[in-house]
Amino acid sequence: MPKPKYHIIICTNTRPPGHPKPSCGAAGSPGLLMTFNMGLMERGYQPGEVLVTGSACLGPCEQGPTVVVYPDATWYSQVKEADVPAILDEHIGKGKPVEKLKPNSVWGG
């Protein structure tokens, strides 16, 4: 198997009910993970060509769901399922971070 071209890391952290801090899991990241995987299949990517992996807490819980695209190290915040096609078509497909989603704004960038 060749090394994946891109690796999409999606925070799937959840917290106990009533926890004061938000979590990406509660904000919809499990659905996002499925939407990314379905979107890759629909676009004809081979399994493993682009990896999608759920992760533990990435840090910016207030701005979740957080999605990071490597090796570009592009951090997307408050990602919605409706944002997935743009990330797959523009970023994964054409190598250009999706500017309208304000990539890396979580770092003040």
Add this chain to the structure above:
Amino acid sequence: MPKPKYHIIICTNTRPPGHPKPSCGAAGSPGLLMTFNMGLMERGYQPGEVLVTGSACLGPCEQGPTVVVYPDATWYSQVKEADVPAILDEHIGKGKPVEKLKPNSVWGG
């Protein structure tokens, strides 16, 4: 907070007892995660300067524990706690993947 210089992804996937497939969690990755975080603290890194995040299954279960260092996209296989100082000193500290750990060999590289 500035963007992390490195992001170390550690598979912490576990499987039910008796499952025929090995898992990085059963192969010691929870201890690895702690060893990486302790090692960063000991070396004086600020919180968030280098992120360490547990992840769901990364794929090469037979060769776990799997650790990936981004943005370099360097995949380390069968990582032991004794390997952590080399990864922190040589790779994270000096930017050179640790050749003796055969980086990316999981991809045949």
